[in-house]
Amino acid sequence: xxxxxxxxxxxxxxxxxxxxxxxxxxxxxxxxxxxxxxxxxxxxxxxxxxxxxxxxxxxxxxxxxxxxxxxxxxxxxxxxxxxxxxxxxxxxxxxxxxxxxxxxxxxxxxxxxxxxxxxxxxxxxxxxxxxxxxxxxxxxxxxxxxxxxxxxxxxxxxxxxxxxxxxxxxxxxxxxxxxxxxxxxxxxxxxxxxxxxxxxxxxxxxxxxxxxxxxxxxxxxxxxxxxxxxxxxxxxxxxxxxxxxxxxxxxxxxxxxxxxxxxxxxxxxxxxxxxxxxxxxxxxxxxxxxxxxxxxxxxxxxxxxxxxxxxxxxxxxxxxxxxxxxxxxxxxxxxxxxxxxxxxxxxxxxxxxxxxxxxxxxxxxxxxxxxxxxxxxxxxxxxxxxxxxxxxxxxxxxxxxxxxxxxxxxxxxxxxxxxxxxxxxxxxxxxxxxxxxxxxxxxxxxxxxxxxxxxxxxxxxxxxxxxxxxxxxxxxxxxxxxxxxxxxxxxxxxxxxxxxxxxxxxxxxxxxxxxxxxxxxxxxxxxxxxxxxxxxxxxxxxxxxxxxxxxxxxxxxxxxxxxxxxxxxxxxxxxxxxxxxxxxxxxxxxxxxxxxxxxxxxxxxxxxxxxxxxxxxxxxxxxxxxxxxxxxxxxxxxxxxxxxxxxxxxxxxxxxxxxxxxxxxxxxxxxxxxxxxxxxxxxxxxxxxxxxxxx
Amino acid sequence: xxxxxxxxxxxxxxxxxxxxxxxxxxxxxxxxxxxxxxxxxxxxxxxxxxxxxxxxxxxxxxxxxxxxxxxxxxxxxxxxxxxxxxxxxxxxxxxxxxxxxxxxxxxxxxxxxxxxxxxxxxxxxxxxxxxxxxxxxxxxxxxxxxxxxxxxxxxxxxxxxxxxxxxxxxxxxxxxxxxxxxxxxxxxxxxxxxxxxxxxxxxxxxxxxxxxxxxxxxxxxxxxxxxxxxxxxxxxxxxxxxxxxxxxxxxxxxxxxxxxxxxxxxxxxxxxxxxxxxxxxxxxxxxxxxxxxxxxxxxxxx
Numbered sequence: 001x002x003x004x005x006x007x008x009x010x011x012x013x014x015x016x017x018x019x020x021x022x023x024x025x026x027x028x029x030x031x032x033x034x035x036x037x038x039x040x041x042x043x044x045x046x047x048x049x050x051x052x053x054x055x056x057x058x059x060x061x062x063x064x065x066x067x068x069x070x071x072x073x074x075x076x077x078x079x080x081x082x083x084x085x086x087x088x089x090x091x092x093x094x095x096x097x098x099x100x101x102x103x104x105x106x107x108x109x110x111x112x113x114x115x116x117x118x119x120x121x122x123x124x125x126x127x128x129x130x131x132x133x134x135x136x137x138x139x140x141x142x143x144x145x146x147x148x149x150x151x152x153x154x155x156x157x158x159x160x161x162x163x164x165x166x167x168x169x170x171x172x173x174x175x176x177x178x179x180x181x182x183x184x185x186x187x188x189x190x191x192x193x194x195x196x197x198x199x200x201x202x203x204x205x206x207x208x209x210x211x212x213x214x215x216x217x218x219x220x221x222x223x224x225x226x227x228x229x230x231x232x233x234x235x236x237x238x239x240x241x242x243x244x245x246x247x248x249x250x251x252x253x254x255x256x257x258x259x260x261x262x263x264x265x266x267x268x269x270x271x272x273x274x275x276x277x278x279x280x281x282x283x284x285x286x287x288x289x290x291x292x293x294x295x296x297x298x299x300x301x302x303x304x305x306x307x308x309x310x311x312x313x314x315x316x317x318x319x320x321x322x323x324x325x326x327x328x329x330x331x332x333x334x335x336x337x338x339x340x341x342x343x344x345x346x347x348x349x350x351x352x353x354x355x356x357x358x359x360x361x362x363x364x365x366x367x368x369x370x371x372x373x374x375x376x377x378x379x380x381x382x383x384x385x386x387x388x389x390x391x392x393x394x395x396x397x398x399x400x401x402x403x404x405x406x407x408x409x410x411x412x413x414x415x416x417x418x419x420x421x422x423x424x425x426x427x428x429x430x431x432x433x434x435x436x437x438x439x440x441x442x443x444x445x446x447x448x449x450x451x452x453x454x455x456x457x458x459x460x461x462x463x464x465x466x467x468x469x470x471x472x473x474x475x476x477x478x479x480x481x482x483x484x485x486x487x488x489x490x491x492x493x494x495x496x497x498x499x500x501x502x503x504x505x506x507x508x509x510x511x512x513x514x515x516x517x518x519x520x521x522x523x524x525x526x527x528x529x530x531x532x533x534x535x536x537x538x539x540x541x542x543x544x545x546x547x548x549x550x551x552x553x554x555x556x557x558x559x560x561x562x563x564x565x566x567x568x569x570x571x572x573x574x575x576x577x578x579x580x581x582x583x584x585x586x587x588x589x590x591x592x593x594x595x596x597x598x599x600x601x602x603x604x605x606x607x608x609x610x611x612x613x614x615x616x617x618x619x620x621x622x623x624x625x626x627x628x629x630x631x632x633x634x635x636x637x638x639x640x641x642x643x644x645x646x647x648x649x650x651x652x653x654x655x656x657x658x659x660x661x662x663x664x665x666x667x668x669x670x671x672x673x674x675x676x677x678x679x680x681x682x683x684x685x686x687x688x689x690x691x692x693x694x695x
Numbered sequence: 696x697x698x699x700x701x702x703x704x705x706x707x708x709x710x711x712x713x714x715x716x717x718x719x720x721x722x723x724x725x726x727x728x729x730x731x732x733x734x735x736x737x738x739x740x741x742x743x744x745x746x747x748x749x750x751x752x753x754x755x756x757x758x759x760x761x762x763x764x765x766x767x768x769x770x771x772x773x774x775x776x777x778x779x780x781x782x783x784x785x786x787x788x789x790x791x792x793x794x795x796x797x798x799x800x801x802x803x804x805x806x807x808x809x810x811x812x813x814x815x816x817x818x819x820x821x822x823x824x825x826x827x828x829x830x831x832x833x834x835x836x837x838x839x840x841x842x843x844x845x846x847x848x849x850x851x852x853x854x855x856x857x858x859x860x861x862x863x864x865x866x867x868x869x870x871x872x873x874x875x876x877x878x879x880x881x882x883x884x885x886x887x888x889x890x891x892x893x894x895x896x897x898x899x900x901x902x903x904x905x906x907x908x909x910x911x912x913x914x915x916x917x918x919x920x921x922x923x924x925x926x927x928x929x930x931x932x933x934x935x936x937x938x939x940x941x942x943x944x945x946x947x948x949x950x951x952x953x954x955x956x957x958x959x960x961x962x963x964x965x966x967x968x969x970x971x972x973x974x975x976x977x978x979x980x981x982x983x984x985x986x987x988x989x990x991x992x993x994x995x996x997x
Contacts, residue, residue: 030926032928032929033796033928033929033931034931035794035885035887035914037935037937039948039951039955040928040939040944040948043944
């Protein structure tokens, strides 16, 4: 037996009223008018109050009436155990146990309580009832099919442990909806066992369970929780004499109302503890821990930042995988003739970058050798002719194998001197440049801001492209397949992209030297130069970690080492999960693997003996916020569409019939109160008539 | 002395008297059978009843010199006689709301106004000047003393209606300024006031040389507190209510009211005020006779 509105039990305090009435007042309705109370008022009231109860029966009637009234308002109803007991004539039951297995369920003893609650529900199944266990975190899966076999159901619970996933309620309800809609049994129930985290429900999910479904809830959330989580790391690399060092900064969040002092945080690289630091965390606040910079070894480095243990261990460790060589090597080729080099602006602009770090080398075309192309991410012909002969052939190979080529066409890039292979790399160019100096120069009239180069400038007030003046530029004729990324205000192409093999070629129809335009003098030049270089070099920021629930696309990971994309797609792979589980992906059918565990995944081409690719996986840190949502809100949203359904507070909810049947006690209680009050009236009148005033 | 020892005195029940509307008739009914000579005048005058000798003062009428005494003591003394008539007889009737209480048919005020009417009738029969003052927390009505004012007094008595709470102290202090001539003052009240205050107020009147008679009128319920059952008691004057369980308070109440009465009586004795408690359940004629007898006895003693 439990109560829907237990606060009304506070009405039992009203029991003091009849006691006081019997001990003190015992007044009749008629008031005795007396000439003066000067003597009566002098008699101490305490002497009046300390009286004995004379009419015990009347007193008992009044007290009992008040007790029953308070109980009726508290709305008593049968508890879950008794509700689960089969009631004759009500029919068999289809029970779906939704068991939250997100990693927040590992907090304290939540998981033990959750399993106990599920087993109690299974134990309460009647002979004709069926049940199924649905486990859910970010996804939902049925641990058992609907069955009446309690042993099967109980055994399925014994195998389950909290996962590394985050909570989402919608998939669980959808699965429950499917199970219940397929059931032929007359009674349908959902038992939701969860910590009811707010992050699992965005307020919009409204999966509707079939009409008439009872939603029972077991709320495992504690009123007061405490959790410290490592929410991320930042890397600051520096390069000194070809040695790369990385300084790691970890961010921690204290999600509790109490401050923590001297909290230990440890940095591990490749399994070795490098440094342990103490940090002070204010209540509900974040803090940063900066570790001493350490040299990065060759290959992939596996790093872990570990926070001291607390009630929720999953979010105490943060995994990452970083490797050396994140600097982009850029070869800037100036014109072969003498005169002042014109690459000053480009060199300076790229020299500023740190993410990535550009290593710029400038050479004259005349001294260029094929060896200069090796290891380059980007080759920039800055107002220079293209090399001919063998060097030209190596350049085409370089581009086809994924190298980036950026060509700026100034006054020295004479179209007539073009080698034959140039048509493969560059669009056709008119002899004479277009001179706009007469009308104070042209401007950029169109920019494709959806392109990765200009995406950075798509937000308002992020890059002013109206200021640069272009006095001269070359007119180019694009080939089919060329993509025009920017045009001048007169419609001529400013930037054109052509894909050659696996490489990218970008053609800038003006110069970067400040002679044909004043772009290098404008603030927008620096980010534009960086974006052009990164895009042409196909640079992608390294992802030091992934999050549980994401999918790793193996062909994309191994594309750079397998040569052509087709080879990567057709290769077989072996994936080793952090738990040691080994998975082989054969054929072209399955090319990706879901990252379901926290830690380091190792991925390798089948048969390869090289160093495996390492992917660090962390738990979804939104789950570390243990704030709970009102279970009634969640259940209310579930049944909102069903209309006739309802959800109750505490551990019970019912369909209207069930609800009425289980909560109907208050009617009987009120009827009893009425009878008692009638009896009280009769009795008190009878007692009153015995008393005459005055005697 | 038994209740009916006085020959010729009718037994008159207060309840019966209360039903008689004509106060003069009531007074006559009660008074008939009593002897004439209700009181002696506080003024000394010419009469046959010798009062005292006083040393001769220049200006005194030499005809009043007692020459016989001069012969004996060789000093001039004036003979003074007690005057038994032409006295001012003022009735001070409390008409506060507490006087409207009555557990039987007659209220305290009914009883009190009958008393006042009877005594006023007596006085008028002796050719005294009769007057009336009704009061509660202030003076309500004044009928100046006059030999011809008996009808006015009776009319004012019939008209008296309890309306406000009482305040004897304040009223008596005010009246003490008003009675310039020595009078007989008959105070009829339930005296719900601190006895010391009552006596202080009476002392003001007494200090002016007035002869005071105090008639304390109380209902039987006020004396015995016969109530039963938990009840709220409401003060008839203030409206204040207190919850009371009478059976647990009765003895304490009786003790307190007895102490109150005894204290008033003691103070009255000290001040030379004739005091009599009247229980409204007691027949009026008997109560009146008891009072007058006692007063005559005390007058002789004094």
